Amino acid sequence: MSSGLDLRLGIDVGGTHTDAVILDRTNTVIAKTKQPTSLDVTSGVRAAIAAVIGQPGIDKGRISHVMLGTTHATNAVLERRRLHSVAVLRVGAPSSVAVRPLFGWPADLVAAIGDHYTIVAGGYEYDGREIVPFDAEATRAFFTSVKGKVEAVAISAVFSPMFAVHELAAADIAREVLGADIIVSLSHEIGSLGLLARENATVLNAALTEVAREVATALTTSLHEYGIDASVLYAQNDGTLMALDYAVRFPILTIGSGPANSIRGAAFLTGLNDALVADVGGTSTDFGMLVNGFPRESTAAVDIGGVNTNFRMPDILAIALGGGTVVRQTATGVDLGPDSVGYRLPEEGLCFGGITPTVTDAAVQGGRAVIGTVPVPDEHNEALTSALVVVDSMIAEAVDRMKLGKGDIPMIVVGGGSVLIPDSIPGVSKVLRPEHYDVANAIGAAIAQVSGRWDEVVSLAPGRAEVIEAACAQARARAIEAGADSEKIEIVEIDEIPLAYLTHPVARITVKAVGPLGRL
Amino acid sequence: MLIEAGDIDALARGCAVLGTGGGGDVTTEALVARQAIEQHGPVRVVTLADLHDDDIVMPVGGIGAPSVSAEKIGSGAEVEFLRTIVEGVLDQRVGALMAGEIGGGNGLYPIAAAARMGLPLVDGDAIGRAFPEVHMVSMHVAGLLPEFIVVADERRNSVVIRPIDGEWGELLARAVTEVFGGSAAMADYVMPVSRARGAIIEGTVSQALRIGRSVQSVSDPVAALVDAVDAVKLIEGKVTDVERRTAGGFVRGSVVVEGYGPDAGRLVRVEIQNENLVVLEDGVVLASVPDLITLVDSHSADAVATEVVRYGQRVAILAFPCAPIWRTPRGIEIAGPRAFGYDFDYTPMEVSRVVRA
Incomplete structure (x- = not known):
C-alpha cells in the first residue's frame, strides 16, 4: 500500500448515535466522533464525516477505504417506506405449493411491495436430481403479466443453495421480459436452506434495493464533496465487509451489522478472539459472543418487520438495561425501566441535577462511575443501592444465558453506558474496558x-x-x-x-x- | 368441534409439546394448515363415536428428514392423492382422516387435506406423542398389521407396500422415501372405525388444542401447562450440558439440567434419541418412555426441541402419562425403555414419583 493512502474511515449508524473513526495503517484510532443519528439518517452520516475529517492532523486525501455500518435497510422494512414493488417467483411446483409466497406476511408490508407472485414447476432434490424440469414458459408468462407493475424481481427455487441452475434460468427470462436493468434477487445468493425463510429474505432484499442505491449515492456524493476518493465497503451482519456494488445487490445483509460491528470492534480493541461482549447503550444492552474472532450466529429464525427470515445474524441477547434506564421505588423494592430517559440523561439524571433517578445515578452513587455535574442527593440512596443489586442480577443472568460452556470467560464491555457493568460477575473471569470503548462499533466496521x-x-x-x-x-x-x-x-x-x-x-x-x- | 384458522397457533404449540422433543418442526405445517383453512374453510373434528363402524379412517403423516421437508415443502395435494390410491386398493371410500402422530409437525399434517377435501378429522392419533420409528404405533400394540402402506410424493409417484410386519414396513417406507427425495407423504394402518376402536389413541387433537390454549395469555404458562396435561414438573433449571451425535439415522445424546430456585443443588439428565427418552437423577429413573417427557421454556412454556436445546437455556422438564395402551405389556415391549436399548424396566412416572417421595 502506498504511504499516501493509508487511512480508513469507519462509520456506524446506530439508533441514537452515528459514530465515525479514522484508523491509520497500524489500526490506531487517530480521530473519532459521536453525532446524533438524524431522522433521515444520511445527514447524520454527513455530519459525522465532516466532524471526523475536520479533526487536527487528519489528511482526508490519505483515506483509502470507507466502511459503513447502517440501519437504513432495517428502518425501511420496519417503516414500510421506499420499498420497491416486487414480482415474487418460486420455482418448485408441484412441491412447495402448500404454502404460497408472502403467506403470513403483515398486510401493510404486502401492500408496500405489491402482491405479485406465482409458483412454477422446477427445483431440485437434495441429491441434485431435478424435482421436475423447469417451466420456462410459465415463468415468461408470469413476468409478462407483471410488466410495468414491478421494479424488482425475487426468485427462489427449491434446494437452490446447492443447485442454482433453475434460479439462474428464471433470472435470464426476467431480464429478457422486463429489461436488462430490472433488479433481480436470487435466493441462493442470499439465504441458506429452509425455503420459506430464504424466499422471505430474498423478497425483502429485492424490495430494499432502492434504499440501498439511495444510501450508496448519498454516501459517495458526500465523500466526493468532502474530497475523499476511497473505496466504499459496507458492514454486514456477520461482522465482515462487502463492496459497495455488492451491498446494493444484497442490502438485506446489512441488517444486524450494528451488533456485529461492536463485537468485532471489541475483539480488535482487546486482542481477544473468544469472549463475551456487552454493548451498553442508553436504553438497552446487547450481549453477544465472540467466537474465533467473530460474532456467534443465531440458530433461531430471525424476524424482520414481522417476516420470518433465516439469513445469518449475530446471536444477540438484548435486555432493557441502559445508562438512561429509569429507577422507580415500589412498595416491595425497586423497578427498573423498561423505559429510559435515553439521550436526555444529561438533563434528567440526578447526577446532572435532574429529577429522574436512573441506572447511571445508581452507578455513580455506588462508586462505579464518576459522571455528572452534581452529587446524587442522599434521599435516593436506598432505591439506588437496591437498583444496583437488580442491575447486577440482570447482567449475571444474561451472561449465564449467553455462555455455552461451564468455565469462566472474559467479558469485554463497550458502548456509552458501560460504567454500569460491575468488575465482578459470576461466570466472568475478568471484565475488560478497552480504550475507545465508546466507538467500538465504528472501529469494528473499519477493521x-x-x-x-x-x-x-x-x-x-x-x-x-x-x-x-x-x-x-x-x-x-x-x-x-x-x-x-x-x-x-x-x-x-x-x-x-x-x-x-x-x-x-x-x-x-x-x-x-x-x-x-x-x-x- | 371445528378447527378454524385462529386455532392453528394453539394447536401447533400443543403438538410441539406432545412432540416430546422431536416430531419435526411445526412452523411450516402450521402455515400449510392455515392457508388451507383460509381457502377451504374450517375442519370438523369428530370422535370415533360420531362415525359409522364401517367408515374408513385413513391415518396420514409426513415421513423423512425434517431438514428436507423445510426446503421441499409439499404440494398440499399429496393426501388427496394417497386417498385415491387407498380407495383403489380397498374399493371403499375414505370417511375420515387422522394424524398418524400428534407430536410435532405431523400432528398438523392432515388439517390442510381435511379442509381441502371436506373430510372430518378424527380426534385422535396412533401414538399420542412422537416416536422415532414407524412401527411404534398403537395399532401395532393392538396387534393389527399394516396390511398396506402407501407412500407418495408431490409428483404423484406412489408405492403401495405390503410388508409382513411393522418393522419391514418401516424399512421399506424409508427406502422409498429416500428415492422420492428424502421426504414423502404416507398412509398406513388404513382401517374401518370398528377396528380403530381400542387401536388408536383418542382425544389427542383436543388435548393438543387444550395444551396450546392453556399457555396463551396467562401469567405463569408453565404452571398452566402442568395443569392442562396433569404433568409433573421434574425440575426447573438451566441447561448445563448438551451432547448430540448421529447414529443409525437418529440423533442421540443427552441434556443436563441444573436446578435453580427450589430445585437448586439438583442435577438431572435427559437422554434423547430424536425424542426425549429417559430422565435420570443420581442414577434413579424419574420418568421414561413411553411416558411423555418435554422440555419447555421456563418463561413461555414453548416446547424446546432436542435439535435446538442449548447450554444456558432456562427450562422446566415436564413428564406426563402416556396413553394407557402404551402401558400394556406389549406397549412397553414396543416402546418401553428396553425397546430403546435400556437395561431397566418401565415404571409409570406416577409410581416413580411416589417411590422417590
Whole structure:
C-alpha cells in the first residue's frame, strides 16, 4: 500500500448515535466522533464525516477505504417506506405449493411491495436430481403479466443453495421480459436452506434495493464533496465487509451489522478472539459472543418487520438495561425501566441535577462511575443501592444465558453506558474496558474483513474429510469473489449437522472463510 | 368441534409439546394448515363415536428428514392423492382422516387435506406423542398389521407396500422415501372405525388444542401447562450440558439440567434419541418412555426441541402419562425403555414419583 493512502474511515449508524473513526495503517484510532443519528439518517452520516475529517492532523486525501455500518435497510422494512414493488417467483411446483409466497406476511408490508407472485414447476432434490424440469414458459408468462407493475424481481427455487441452475434460468427470462436493468434477487445468493425463510429474505432484499442505491449515492456524493476518493465497503451482519456494488445487490445483509460491528470492534480493541461482549447503550444492552474472532450466529429464525427470515445474524441477547434506564421505588423494592430517559440523561439524571433517578445515578452513587455535574442527593440512596443489586442480577443472568460452556470467560464491555457493568460477575473471569470503548462499533466496521460462505446438504459417502475439504474450497472461492486477499484467507467456521431419519449418512455442511481485503 | 384458522397457533404449540422433543418442526405445517383453512374453510373434528363402524379412517403423516421437508415443502395435494390410491386398493371410500402422530409437525399434517377435501378429522392419533420409528404405533400394540402402506410424493409417484410386519414396513417406507427425495407423504394402518376402536389413541387433537390454549395469555404458562396435561414438573433449571451425535439415522445424546430456585443443588439428565427418552437423577429413573417427557421454556412454556436445546437455556422438564395402551405389556415391549436399548424396566412416572417421595 502506498504511504499516501493509508487511512480508513469507519462509520456506524446506530439508533441514537452515528459514530465515525479514522484508523491509520497500524489500526490506531487517530480521530473519532459521536453525532446524533438524524431522522433521515444520511445527514447524520454527513455530519459525522465532516466532524471526523475536520479533526487536527487528519489528511482526508490519505483515506483509502470507507466502511459503513447502517440501519437504513432495517428502518425501511420496519417503516414500510421506499420499498420497491416486487414480482415474487418460486420455482418448485408441484412441491412447495402448500404454502404460497408472502403467506403470513403483515398486510401493510404486502401492500408496500405489491402482491405479485406465482409458483412454477422446477427445483431440485437434495441429491441434485431435478424435482421436475423447469417451466420456462410459465415463468415468461408470469413476468409478462407483471410488466410495468414491478421494479424488482425475487426468485427462489427449491434446494437452490446447492443447485442454482433453475434460479439462474428464471433470472435470464426476467431480464429478457422486463429489461436488462430490472433488479433481480436470487435466493441462493442470499439465504441458506429452509425455503420459506430464504424466499422471505430474498423478497425483502429485492424490495430494499432502492434504499440501498439511495444510501450508496448519498454516501459517495458526500465523500466526493468532502474530497475523499476511497473505496466504499459496507458492514454486514456477520461482522465482515462487502463492496459497495455488492451491498446494493444484497442490502438485506446489512441488517444486524450494528451488533456485529461492536463485537468485532471489541475483539480488535482487546486482542481477544473468544469472549463475551456487552454493548451498553442508553436504553438497552446487547450481549453477544465472540467466537474465533467473530460474532456467534443465531440458530433461531430471525424476524424482520414481522417476516420470518433465516439469513445469518449475530446471536444477540438484548435486555432493557441502559445508562438512561429509569429507577422507580415500589412498595416491595425497586423497578427498573423498561423505559429510559435515553439521550436526555444529561438533563434528567440526578447526577446532572435532574429529577429522574436512573441506572447511571445508581452507578455513580455506588462508586462505579464518576459522571455528572452534581452529587446524587442522599434521599435516593436506598432505591439506588437496591437498583444496583437488580442491575447486577440482570447482567449475571444474561451472561449465564449467553455462555455455552461451564468455565469462566472474559467479558469485554463497550458502548456509552458501560460504567454500569460491575468488575465482578459470576461466570466472568475478568471484565475488560478497552480504550475507545465508546466507538467500538465504528472501529469494528473499519477493521472488518471480507468473507465467503458455503452451505450444502451432501452425502458423506465419498469420505467425510473429502466432502469438508470441497466445501472449504467453495467458501474460499466465495471470499475471493467478495474481495478477500487470496493469500490470507482462513476458514473460521465448519459446521456439520447430520440429517436424521435418512438411511445413509447425509449432512448439512456450512463453512465460512474470511480474509483481509485484497488490493482494490 | 371445528378447527378454524385462529386455532392453528394453539394447536401447533400443543403438538410441539406432545412432540416430546422431536416430531419435526411445526412452523411450516402450521402455515400449510392455515392457508388451507383460509381457502377451504374450517375442519370438523369428530370422535370415533360420531362415525359409522364401517367408515374408513385413513391415518396420514409426513415421513423423512425434517431438514428436507423445510426446503421441499409439499404440494398440499399429496393426501388427496394417497386417498385415491387407498380407495383403489380397498374399493371403499375414505370417511375420515387422522394424524398418524400428534407430536410435532405431523400432528398438523392432515388439517390442510381435511379442509381441502371436506373430510372430518378424527380426534385422535396412533401414538399420542412422537416416536422415532414407524412401527411404534398403537395399532401395532393392538396387534393389527399394516396390511398396506402407501407412500407418495408431490409428483404423484406412489408405492403401495405390503410388508409382513411393522418393522419391514418401516424399512421399506424409508427406502422409498429416500428415492422420492428424502421426504414423502404416507398412509398406513388404513382401517374401518370398528377396528380403530381400542387401536388408536383418542382425544389427542383436543388435548393438543387444550395444551396450546392453556399457555396463551396467562401469567405463569408453565404452571398452566402442568395443569392442562396433569404433568409433573421434574425440575426447573438451566441447561448445563448438551451432547448430540448421529447414529443409525437418529440423533442421540443427552441434556443436563441444573436446578435453580427450589430445585437448586439438583442435577438431572435427559437422554434423547430424536425424542426425549429417559430422565435420570443420581442414577434413579424419574420418568421414561413411553411416558411423555418435554422440555419447555421456563418463561413461555414453548416446547424446546432436542435439535435446538442449548447450554444456558432456562427450562422446566415436564413428564406426563402416556396413553394407557402404551402401558400394556406389549406397549412397553414396543416402546418401553428396553425397546430403546435400556437395561431397566418401565415404571409409570406416577409410581416413580411416589417411590422417590
